[in-house]
Amino acid sequence: MAIISNGTTIADAGAFSVNLGSMVHIKTLTASSSSTLSFVHGASSVVLDSTYPIYKFVWFNCHPATSNAQFSFNMSTDSGSNYNVAKTSTFIQADHSEAGSGGLSYDSDDDLAQGTGFQHISDAIGNDNDSNANGSLELFNPSSTTFVKHFISRGNGMYNGNYQSDCLAAGYGNTVSAVNAIRFQMTSGNIDSGTIKLYGIKDS
Numbered sequence: 001m002a003i004i005s006n007g008t009t010i011a012d013a014g015a016f017s018v019n020l021g022s023m024v025h026i027k028t029l030t031a032s033s034s035s036t037l038s039f040v041h042g043a044s045s046v047v048l049d050s051t052y053p054i055y056k057f058v059w060f061n062c063h064p065a066t067s068n069a070q071f072s073f074n075m076s077t078d079s080g081s082n083y084n085v086a087k088t089s090t091f092i093q094a095d096h097s098e099a100g101s102g103g104l105s106y107d108s109d110d111d112l113a114q115g116t117g118f119q120h121i122s123d124a125i126g127n128d129n130d131s132n133a134n135g136s137l138e139l140f141n142p143s144s145t146t147f148v149k150h151f152i153s154r155g156n157g158m159y160n161g162n163y164q165s166d167c168l169a170a171g172y173g174n175t176v177s178a179v180n181a182i183r184f185q186m187t188s189g190n191i192d193s194g195t196i197k198l199y200g201i202k203d204s
Contacts, residue, residue, distance in 0.1 A: 031191035052200030066189025072118035076181035089171025123165035133157030142179040149173035
């Protein structure tokens with residue numbers, strides 16, 4: 001006799017099977033006037049190696065201590081001793097104000113051409129009490145010693161007190177060394193508050 005849930009056979013003829021899902025939670029970090037939040041493989045139960053082919057960071061309610069700071073990230077190949085992987089990227093933004101003005105733009109000030117600095121993944125965020133930024137970053141095959149390390153980020157937030165900003169940043173870390181640590185920070189000042197969750201995505 002089979003046991004079926006929502007059209008999926010869980011048990012049949014003595015065999016038991018359950019789908020644990022393709023996205024596995026690894027680690028949650030919460031900011032409290034934090035200068036940085038870092039995910040380092042092997043530290044504090046963080047996994048960032050060949051266990052998963054894709055890693056996804058989800059960040060939400062990120063509030064800067066300093067007005068007009070941008071949320072940003074960088075990669076490390078030496079377990080966080082240095083966050084300086086060369087990156088080539090693009091940055092596209094759509095914004096719209098509460099008054100109805102806005103537009104779509106390619107922002108060359110936020111892209112990198114073999115730059116080793118932090119990649120922006122949000123527009124400038126206000127530090128008004130109700131301002132914050134939210135989004136996600138996907139990092140593909142970071143443990144590869146053959147290919148460069150592609151990433152895609154989608155973020156949105158409030159800036160200038162009354163603008164919605166939707167940002168798409170994408171590019172690659174130009175290294176064939178394994179990336180084993182990721183750091184997030186604001187372009188100026190602390191992360192006053194906010195949460196980042198790290199997930200591993202299975203390949204099957």
